[in-house]
Every structure is written in C-alpha cells, then in structure tokens.
Amino acid sequence: MGSREQMAWWNKSKKRVHLFALGDVGGMLLTGLRLLGRDVISEIGIYDIREGVPERWEFEMNQMVPPERDQMGPKVTVLKESELFSCDVFLFCASLRVPPLEEKTGDVRMAQFQANSGLVRKIAEKAVQQAYQGLFAVVSDPVDPLCFVAADAGLEPERVKGFGLGVMNARAVYYARREAKFSSYLTEGRVYGPHGEDLVAANSLNHYDDKLSVELTDLTAHANLVMREMGFKPYMAPAISSGAYSILAMLRGDWNYSSVWMKEVFFGCRNRTTEQGFEVENPEMPDELFQRCNHAYQNLKVIH
Numbered sequence: 001m002g003s004r005e006q007m008a009w010w011n012k013s014k015k016r017v018h019l020f021a022l023g024d025v026g027g028m029l030l031t032g033l034r035l036l037g038r039d040v041i042s043e044i045g046i047y048d049i050r051e052g053v054p055e056r057w058e059f060e061m062n063q064m065v066p067p068e069r070d071q072m073g074p075k076v077t078v079l080k081e082s083e084l085f086s087c088d089v090f091l092f093c094a095s096l097r098v099p100p101l102e103e104k105t106g107d108v109r110m111a112q113f114q115a116n117s118g119l120v121r122k123i124a125e126k127a128v129q130q131a132y133q134g135l136f137a138v139v140s141d142p143v144d145p146l147c148f149v150a151a152d153a154g155l156e157p158e159r160v161k162g163f164g165l166g167v168m169n170a171r172a173v174y175y176a177r178r179e180a181k182f183s184s185y186l187t188e189g190r191v192y193g194p195h196g197e198d199l200v201a202a203n204s205l206n207h208y209d210d211k212l213s214v215e216l217t218d219l220t221a222h223a224n225l226v227m228r229e230m231g232f233k234p235y236m237a238p239a240i241s242s243g244a245y246s247i248l249a250m251l252r253g254d255w256n257y258s259s260v261w262m263k264e265v266f267f268g269c270r271n272r273t274t275e276q277g278f279e280v281e282n283p284e285m286p287d288e289l290f291q292r293c294n295h296a297y298q299n300l301k302v303i304h
Contacts, residue, residue, distance in 0.1 A: 006158045007277055009088045009134040014042035015251060018079060018087040020123065021094035022048045022057050024235040025139060025243065029093060032244025034061050034073040040251040041074040047084060054078040084123075085132040091247070092146075093139045094119055112141045113303070117149045124153035138162045139243050144194040144259050145303045147266035157266075158277060162259030164195025165268035166246035167238040169257045171223040172201050172216055182216050189216075190283075191257060193268050193296035195242070197221060200292045208286040255281070265300040 009015070017037075019030055026048075033044055044061075046054045061076040084090065096115040120138065127136060136155050138146045143164030151157040168191045176185035188204035201217040203209050227234035242257075249256035253273050259266040260278045270281040285293070 003158070003277065004275055006156060007273075007275055009159070010251075010273055010275070012042075012088060014040055014074075015088035016043050016045070016086075017041050017074075017089045017091065018045040018047070018084055019091045019093060020047050020084065021092075022046060022050075022053050023093065023095060024233060025095075025239045026091075026093035027057065028236055028239035029091070029139065029243040029247075030057060030061065030076070031064075032240050033247070034064060034076060036073070036244060037248055037251075038071070038073045040248060044074050044076045045079040045083065045087060046076060047079040047081065085127050085130045085134070088134045089137060089247075089251070090127065090132070090134060091137050091139055091243075092120060092123060092150075093243075094123075095140050113145055116140055116142075116146060120146045120149045121153045124150040124155050128154035134159070136160045137247065138259075139164070139239075142194065142196055143242075144196075144266045144268065144300055147259055147261075148300075148303075151261070151266075157261035160261065160266070161250070161278070162195075162266050162268070163242045163246050164238070165191055165193075165257040165259065166242035168195060168199055168201070168220055168242075168268075170237060170241035171220045174223070175216060175219050181212060185216065190270060191220070191268070192293050194259075194300060195268065198296035198299050200289070200296055202289050205283050205285070205289075208289055210286075210288045213289070213292075262297070265297060267297055267300065 019026055046057055048054050055078055058076050058078050065072055095112060096119055136150055136159060140146060143162035147160050147162040150160045172185050172191055176182040182203060184204040188206050190202045190205060192200040199217055199221040201213055201220050203213045203216055224234040246256045246258055250273050255270055255272045257270055259268045260271055271278045
C-alpha cells in the first residue's frame with residue numbers, strides 16, 4: 001500500500017517527530033517516545049496552545065537522563081506553530097472534548113468525533129498548504145474516522161495512519177493472562193477494526209471459537225469503562241500501547257497494530273512499514289471471523 005515516493009519520509013535512519021498537544025495522552029506518549037525511541041528518533045518537537053505547557057515538558061523531558069549519557073533518548077524541543085510540519089512524522093494528540101468521568105455508558109470515543117473532527121481537518125489542511133510530505137499520524141479518539149477526515153482534507157491517505165488498536169491488543173492480552181479460557185490469544189489471537197464498539201477480537205486464527213472471541217471482544221472493547229468506574233480516565237495504557245510502543249514498532253519496520261487505508265476506510269489491523277508502503281498481514285480467516293470484520297468495515301463507511 002503506497003509507493004516509494006509516498007514513503008520517502010521513512011528512508012532516514014532516524015526520524016524527526018513532532019507531537020501536537022500535550023494533554024494526558026500526549027504527555028504520556030512523549031514520555032514513552034523519549035525513554036524508548038533513541039534508535040529511531042533524532043528529535044521530538046512539541047507544541048501546545050496552552051502557555052507554558054511545552055516549556056514545562058521540555059524542561060522535564062530533557063532532565064530524564066540515564067547514568068550513561070550516551071544512552072539518552074532523543075532531545076525534546078519546543079516548536080513554533082509555523083514549524084509544526086518541518087518533520088518526518090506528525091503526531092496529532094489533541095482533543096477538544098474529553099468525556100467526563102460520569103459519562104460511563106455507550107461508546108464515549110465516538111462522542112468525541114464531532115468536536116475533534118473539525119480540529120483534525122483544520123490541522124490537516126495546514127499540512128496540505130505547507131506541502132507536508134511526511135506521515136500524519138492520528139492518536140486522538142476516535143482514531144479511524146479522524147484519519148478519514150485528515151485524508152478528506154487533502155492529505156494522501158497512504159501517508160495517514162491511526163494509532164488506537166495497540167491498546168485493544170494489550171487489553172485482550174490482559175484478559176488472556178487472567179483467564180485460561182482466553183489463553184490461546186497470547187500466541188494465536190488477533191484484533192481488527194476500530195478502536196471502539198466495532199472492535200473484532202479473535203481468540204485464535206488457527207482454532208477460532210466465535211463465542212469465545214465475542215466474549216473476549218466485549219471485555220476488551222469496554223475495558224475503558226471499567227477504568228472509568230474506578231474513577232479514573234483511561235489514558236496511560238492507550239498512550240503507551242497504542243502510542244509509543246506501536247509508533248516505535250512502525251518506525252522500526254516491525255509488525256504492529258494500527259489503522260491503514262483500505263480504499264474506502266481506515267481499518268485497524270496488524271501491519272508493518274516497508275519501502276513500498278504499509279504491508280498488511282493477510283492470513284486465512286474462518287468465515288465467521290471474516291463476516292465480523294466486514295461488519296466493522298461497513299459500519300466505518302457509514303460514519304463518514
């Protein structure tokens with residue numbers, strides 16, 4: 001998926017990464033990239049509209065230094081708005097609406113779509129105006145529909161990517177380690193689709209059990225509501241599992257869970273980066289699993 005020209009941003013051994021907005025997710029993501037990204041990130045530029053916030057994070061991040069100084073993570077710098085797209089990878093982490101803790105029913109991620117879609121479109125249009133040629137990555141909810149908005153604003157869809165599915169894999173792993181009946185997921189399972197209600201978890205590709213997979217899907221898709229019931233916002237695991245771990249795997253050319261352009265929608269799946277574009281894992285699927293994935297795909301088309 002893509003071409004060598006569209007993947008020119010990936011040819012550098014180390015990429016310059018810019019992060020837009022330092023809220024709960026953005027701050028935690030920045031921490032993960034700073035601590036883990038030394039091998040593939042040359043520098044991290046940060047921007048936030050709130051006065052003093054980028055300066056605070058720059059001050060803290062650049063003081064995270066290991067005993068051996070040659071093991072330090074990438075330097076963090078404060079950006080001017082005009083510098084947002086002087087990078088190889090742009091990470092959109094802003095959110096104009098974070099659902100309050102008392103909002104504990106339904107898909108709270110989709111409640112953010114109306115507010116965040118306008119901001120994504122505005123930023124993506126700026127990227128187009130500045131002839132940005134790097135990767136535009138969406139980390140904010142709801143990831144897949146917001147990717148579509150960015151592409152609809154004029155960015156080449158092959159250079160737009162969404163990072164929301166990594167935490168769904170992580171949550172499925174969590175439940176698979178807790179309950180023996182789901183243990184096959186640890187070695188044979190997969191997740192597909194959006195970071196939300198239409199998530200598809202498969203207990204195993206080789207020994208697929210539809211009833212078990214639907215049960216695991218329900219637990220995984222609603223783990224965010226469990227955290228809200230505890231009285232806390234669920235942002236740490238998403239920022240690291242969907243964000244830092246998945247973004248760094250993508251930059252290294254390793255397999256990761258993220259959303260890629262599928263000709264009509266952005267759809268979450270296991271994929272990796274190559275010089276030709278994003279290579280999507282394409283295993284043989286039981287018919288029941290394929291139908292579940294197709295249902296999620298068709299529902300994403302309706303959202304647009």
